[in-house]
Amino acid sequence: MFRNGKLKMKNGKLKRVFLLLAFLFVNVSEANAQTISNFAEPIMKISVRKGNTFSVRLDANATTGYTWRLAKPLDAKLLHLLASDYEANPGGLMGAGGFEIWTFDAVNAGVTDISFEYIRPWEENSVPAKQKLIKVNISGY
Numbered sequence: 001m002f003r004n005g006k007l008k009m010k011n012g013k014l015k016r017v018f019l020l021l022a023f024l025f026v027n028v029s030e031a032n033a034q035t036i037s038n039f040a041e042p043i044m045k046i047s048v049r050k051g052n053t054f055s056v057r058l059d060a061n062a063t064t065g066y067t068w069r070l071a072k073p074l075d076a077k078l079l080h081l082l083a084s085d086y087e088a089n090p091g092g093l094m095g096a097g098g099f100e101i102w103t104f105d106a107v108n109a110g111v112t113d114i115s116f117e118y119i120r121p122w123e124e125n126s127v128p129a130k131q132k133l134i135k136v137n138i139s140g141y
Contacts, residue, residue, distance in 0.1 A: 048136065048137075050106055055102065058116065059099060060086065065120045065122075071116060075112040078136075080104065106136070112138070
């Protein structure tokens with residue numbers, strides 16, 4: 001209710017409305033990020049919206065010398081690489097595997113691939129130990 005040019009609500013309604021709006025804002029922000037974790041198949045299809053970010057989480061073990069890399073360049077018109085980080089296993093055991101997390105920004109609508117290979121960088125001309133392919137469908141807003 002308005003009284004003397006001020007908004008007054010009974011029984012804490014204003015507080016509840018504010019909390020609901022804050023909750024919705026946080027959930028909408030989180031909905032713009034997507035994580036693809038440990039997919040078992042060598043090929044995976046995903047759909048994302050233009051303007052959203054998504055992460056790919058790949059099993060890795062830095063102590064073996066192997067690392068994930070892009071097997072071919074990204075289509076820069078559709079995707080931008082934002083980060084690639086290694087996350088150690090939470091158990092903290094020596095030699096235990098962890099994850100590489102690759103984060104991308106979907107900048108335009110279209111269809112593209114992200115091709116990964118798990119290699120030892122110093123072993124030239126060797127066959128990758130693993131390969132992963134993600135087929136990405138980026139829809140407009």
